Amino acid sequence: MKWILAIALLTTMGGPVLAEGNRIDIQRPDAPELAAPGPLAIGVRTIEIVNENQPDVLAGIGATYNRPLTLEIWYPADLKGGAPGGDYLDVQMANSDQKITLHGQAVRDAEPLKTDAPYPLVILSHGYPGNRFLISHFGENLASKGYVVASIDHFESTYENKLGFASTLANRSPDQLFILDSVAKLSAASGGFLSGLVDAENSAIIGYSMGGYGAVLSAGAGLSEAASGMGMAPPEALAGLMAGSEAFTASRDSRLKAVVAIAPWGAHLGLWDEAGLAGIKMPLLMMGGTLDEVSDYENGIRRIYDGATNAERYLLTFQGAGHNAAAPMPPPDEAIMGGAGSPFEHYADFVWANARMNNIAQHFVTAFLGLYLKGDTSMERYLALGPDDWRETTGxxxxxxxxxxxxxxxVFEQAKP
Incomplete structure (x- = not known):
């Protein structure tokens, strides 16, 4: 009875409302300018991709398997006079057996808008565990602004299919780069809905938590020698991710032009050293909360930002936020009833409202990708905000x-190579 009264008081007194209708397209009145959706209608499709004959990290040395990856793809659409808006059905909720429905602006299986194609490609990579909808607010928002966005269900790393962590550690960056290559091939081929739609030469990755770990690797930061001895995965499974190795160097993809890493995991444990982080030479936008209890703001997130000395880089900091800063969508209505360890805690921050953080992240991502993928120099002014002493400029x-x-x-910082 007390919780009913508490929610009623918050609602009637104008305070925060926990339930937000399972929408991924929320625009708050205090959203910054560039968070607003773009002028384009949005389509969405689900496709299956298989990466064949890959090392099966969990089965042991020498074992291989075909690795399935489900993609949710958002794209500019031609609705032919129809109305925007649609549902995402049977979405698995975190820490639960429950399937839920999400709501947004995208129209399922709409015809692509090819008038201004091809569009830059953005790849979304969730945390561990997660799924392709966890950071789906980026998908709709960016598609409305002229991007094709492919969000990955990372096999063995989803709510439905969470298996040994070694698989996530070894496969996250390879998954991201494989999807870049696969979508590029689908765009180059004739007959499919992606045909001619994607400018893969201008691609970016947005990764959250373990997706951020993968994004940092994909950007060029190979793992340290110490990483292979930490016992989280067999050394053989990480051999192709080691800084300076021939395999890691050969796997770099020049079509990847920029990376957004939100609460990237791993630096606080020493997965990268100075030499590895110096391997990032593309523009890097990072986001994190100062009280991140998983990736460690001071020793993890900031370490990557400070160590990427060869990159044009930016860091957006949410004072007082934890690991759920910026990326996760608002908690589903079905998740708000729980206590410790409930689905609610998987999505929510204890200080910041998700929709507020989502809007701020959308604003900066729009500026960052507009500048570095589309060459829109008018976006520079939205990124020229960095203070000299970040700790003293939070008013x-x-x-x-x-x-x-x-x-x-x-707080927003920037640093030159």
């Missing part, structure tokens, strides 16, 4: 694109 600041009093508890 009200006149940031481009932000309303009065909406920059509180945010």
């Amino acid at each position: 009200d600041r006149p940031w481009v694109g932000f309303g009065e009093r909406t920059t509180r508890a945010l």
Whole structure:
């Protein structure tokens, strides 16, 4: 009875409302300018991709298997006069057996809009565990602005199929680069809905948590020698990810032009050293919360930002936020009833509202990808905000694109190579 009263009071008094209708397209009144959806209608399709004859890390040395990867693909659409909006059915909720329905603007299986094609490619990579919908707000938002967005269900790393962590450690970056190559081939082929739709030469990855770990690797930061001896995966499984190795060097993809790493995991344990992080030479946008209890803000997230000395790089910090900063969609309505360890805690932050963080992240991602994938120099002014002493600049600041009093508890830094 107490929780009913608490929610009623919050609602009637104008405070935060926990239930948000399972929408991934929320735009709050205090959202910064570039968070707003673009002018294009959105289509979405689900496809299956198989990476054949891959090392089966969990089965042992020498074992191989065909690795299935489900993709949710958002793209600019031609609705031919129809109305936008649709449902995502049977989405697995975290820490639960329950399937839920999400709501957004995309129209299932809509015809692609090829008038302005090809569009840059953005790959979304979830955490461990997660699924292709965990950071789906980026999918719809970016598709409306002229991107094709492919979100991965990483096999053996999803809510439905969470298996040994060694698989995630070994496969996350290879999955990302395989999907880049696969989508590029589908666009180059005739007959499919992606035919001629994707400009894979201008691609980016947005990764959260273990997806961020993979994104840092994909950006060029090979693992340290110490990583292979930590016991989290067989050394053989990580051999192709080691900094300086022929296999790692050969696997780099020049079509990848920029990376967004949100709460990337691993640096706090020493998975990268200075030489490895110096291997990042493409633009890097990072986001994190100062109280990240999983990736460690000071020793993990900031270590990557400070160590990527050869990259044009940016860091967006949410003061007081934990590991769920910026990336996860708002908690589903079905998740708000739980206590410790409930589905709610998998999505939510204890200080910040998800939709608020999502909108801020959408704003900066729009500017970052607009500049580095589309060459839109008008986006530079939204990124020219970095303070000299980030710890002393957390009050009200006149940031481009932000309303009065909406920059509180945010810090944005930038550094040159």
